[in-house]
Amino acid sequence: MTKRVGRSPRRFVSAQKGRGAVFNLRLPPRGRDQPPWRRSRTSASRGSSSGAHGRRTVAIVTPYYPPKIGGVEQYTARLAAAVAADPGLRAVVITTHLDGGLRTRVTTEDGVRVVRLGAWLKLSNTPLSPLWPLQLRYWLRRTGADVVNAHAPVPGLGDLAIVMAGRRPTVLTYHAGSMRKGGPGSGTADRLIGLYEKALLPRVFARARRLVAVSPVSLAEGRPHAVRITPGVDTDRFTPGEPSSRRARTIVYVGRMDRSSAWKGVDVLVRAFARLAGDVPDGRLRLVGDGDALPGLRDLADELGVADRLETPGALSGAALTDAVRTAAVLALPSLTEAESFGMALVEGMACATPVVGSAVGGIPHVVADGETGLLVPPGDPDALAAACTRLLADGDLADRMGKAGRQVAEERYAWPLLTARYLDLFRTL
Known part of the structure; x- marks a missing residue:
């Protein structure tokens, strides 16, 4: 579990379950708290992958990621693979655990660095943790993120990523229309969702540099700084069988x-x-x-x-x-x-x-x-x-x-x- 150990310097510790890896997370002094493109080359060579390798780093922040199965998961995995294959870009994924673990785990999956943050609780389909603001700030800095691409509509991680990105350019990809369920017994949940979509989400949209709507019914569709990029399919893998x-x-x-x-x-x-x-x-x-x-x-x-x-x-x-x-x-x-x-x-x-x-x-x-x-x-x-x-x-x-x-x-x-x-x-x- 990621926990605060001391007050000065700011220090956070997390262990990789079952692997014995321990991350001693020391946040740099405030004078160095600046986006990677404003650091000197010496500083960038220590912490920013773009400075060290001449490639810009795109941090893809998504509440869920494969091997969990779903449309958003496939979308983000395909995007991460495309970024990683580009000679001028690097990909890092920041997501959550599949098993609900509390400790931060870092792996390399299909050539992409994947940081899985712990979640303290789960409401409906939404994982949550009060540590995410600090963890996002740390991992965006440590991975040398130059651009942040957050994915929603699951409230929480994607919204926080837009806020914690600082001066980094941000892209918010919104994958749904209204999330109101409209079924029996959904009154309280729908009221909370309605409040989120009416009061909080527009502010997150306004804060993002660019929006991506995945379809005409996405809540991001039609906004001045939005483009539409739909999900896709691997036509070399999904091929016709017999009629x-x-x-x-x-x-x-x-x-x-x-x-x-x-x-x-x-x-x-x-x-x-x-x-x-x-x-x-x-x-x-x-x-x-x-x-x-x-x-x-x-x-x-x-x-x-x-x-x-x-x-x-x-x-x-x-x-x-x-x-x-x-x-x-x-x-x-x-x-x-x-x-x-x-x-x-x-x-x-x-x-x-x-x-x-x-x-x-x-x-x-x-x-x-x-x-x-x-x-x-x-x-x-x-x-x-x-x-x-x-x-x-x-x-x-x-x-x-x-x-x-x-x-x-x-x-x-x-x-x-x-x-x-x-x-x-x-x-x-x-």
Whole structure:
């Protein structure tokens, strides 16, 4: 656990659990508390990677990072890899622990230095720690960060990074529309979220040098200093398999299944599958991902009489994930609110020429062209979702045509090199 040991000099100590590594964090005197581009070359050569190697350092600050699975996690990992591969830039990631540990851990993952900070508590899906302001200030200085790219909407770490960046140029990437849940029992949470989005978030937006909106429904969209850079897909990894009409009649969902993420609408998909099960006797439903809501979803399938046709392989990655998408007859994303600002799983399905079904909410209609690359249905409507999935399972020509069109759109609009190149240009301008 990171703790304050003394008063003068300011000293912080953290140990790397299980590895015996101890960080003796001494903050420099206030006279040296200045951004790395204002230091002398001698000072920079000691602490700033840009001064020592002639490369500017981009600190990517994100509440979660792989191996945790999710859209923001994939987005930040792809961006970090692109920065690390650029000859003029260096990447460092500042994030949180997967296991809720309190101690700071530093590793190198795929050539990127990753600093994982501890969290004292977790509210809903939000990790928090009162030490983060001091830790962010220290690690931004120690890693020689020249530009800070923070990612939200999870309140906390990203907001603090913008504040603690000092004079460093900052870019805030906002990944969602309103995070209000709007479901039963969400009144208190929605009031707190509404207060955050109305009172605090605009100030964070104003403080950031540039904003990146990942979709037209992102709360950063349309602001004077904002640009839009959507998530993308690895079109060399997510590739078409055989035509959808020849695949086993499996509907796949890919994403997290936490109780705090009920807006993903996975229970609606289970109910929809139960409605179509009689018309598609060989149909199966595969829920790829994990989370504390998964046991309840299994219980719901059992209650509806389709537990024997439900597959829950857990969180998949690498070839197992691509195979799950490439071999499915339909990929469904039944989200309920504008918190789904994009829907990366949909683009992965399109890249695999898998026809997709999504809710007409949030950023999904900007990704799926209804009737061309997939089908859109009203959010929270299991009957409409069942009808759309049944239509694609029954009409092989339609499914194949939509799959082919989806692959073309994925190549032309969502290939990662096209999108990360825009980020690199943005960082260079700062």
